[in-house]
Amino acid sequence: MSTYPAPGQLIPASAIPDIKAVPFGDSALMVSIASGTVEERQTGSRKLREILLEVRPHGLLDVVAGVDSVLVEFDCLAVSHGQLAQTIRLAAASRSFEGAGPSQTGKHFVIPIVINEAFAPDLRDVAEELGISKEAVLRHLEASELTINLLASAMAPMMGRVEFPGQVSRCKEPRTNVDPGSVMVAGTNAIIQPFPGPTGWKVIGRTPLTICDIRENPPTSFKPGDTVQFKVVPESEWKLLEGRFLRTDSYTTKEVH
Template structure:
């Protein structure tokens, strides 16, 4: 008895890696795939591979949401030599089925939703064609992955299960409060310190996510997983200023304490 192979159209080839010179001493690496989730996961996996292999001449790795910038000593290695080393490393270790980052931690971040803390929620809901409640449910039912740490150690997270892309503010705010939970596209970010931002604010966490008096100043890193939960505004004083720590197994279990606009839970 013979087994017919599946049609070629049903076979998915592992994603490839594209390398582009970035100045005299850097190489920009991207994952060649149409799926943004594959590109983001592949970029994280690529960083792990290069940290493990540590190719000769590499000086630094700078992670982007869907890319990895590899800085190297141009007197020790060329763009072409480094690109070939990367291809060999990827061929040996593989990009696909990487799973969670090694040592990845889970975080559950409480947020309060109110007229003051969520100025852009009505507009985001309208843009997505959802109710405000459904918009929040899409956020809180999503398991997000921290792709990179942006300015001031802000965790930039991918994977919000919105039915569409959320646009950025037409005019960025000049002063966004720390703890603000913001969205753009299908990503989320938290503002660690007061400052400008063009992302749309839909909530605020009472927790302190970055504290220079802690060692390290943040308890999260790229590859960690985050889930948001809406809490009642009455709990703000209880939690305000508490430093963000990884969730316990009990806290990691999906649950929803409250709903929008500070409803009691």
């Protein structure tokens, strides 16, 4: 449905958020928050996606999340770029949109990771690049509350922001295959590999939990806007946790002996 002010109700121009909508081909808009910090723009984009999926403006076909933007696909025979862009702005304004505000519906996950030579082949390289010890790399990772910005290929959760003292480069030569559950970093972002596959990100640990399972409905329990904290656990915990499907209650710190 289309979202417009109620009859006789006007939304002041000052209430309409600073939203940038750029045509992306004949039937899509790349929509983002035009101002604010990186975190504010990312949070704002997630809220925009939630609003659009709730409102379902006339002609809307799909909303694809990005790190700090959303791709809005629409029926170009039903609505124009300009009409949809204005509807998006009005929909955001009518819901008292505040890009910097925290999500009220997000879930929080604590994800255990195991560190050994096989599971963390790039940990030493990451430590050397950042100029800190391997233990410090893991402390920074554990201390960071990460937000899932988008679901990448194969439903992999891409998260930011790891509080590293610098940016982590990608591998010079991408790996042709990494194991499912691999926890990887690049820049100040982290991602978990759901299934075996190639990657150019640096692997610094592995979770024993299953983060995506096509036998489950839905196959993942997380979505953009949810938050994650990693917890390094002893290797002895692997067998206890291996294969457990990731849920908010899949792991608690009480399980570490």
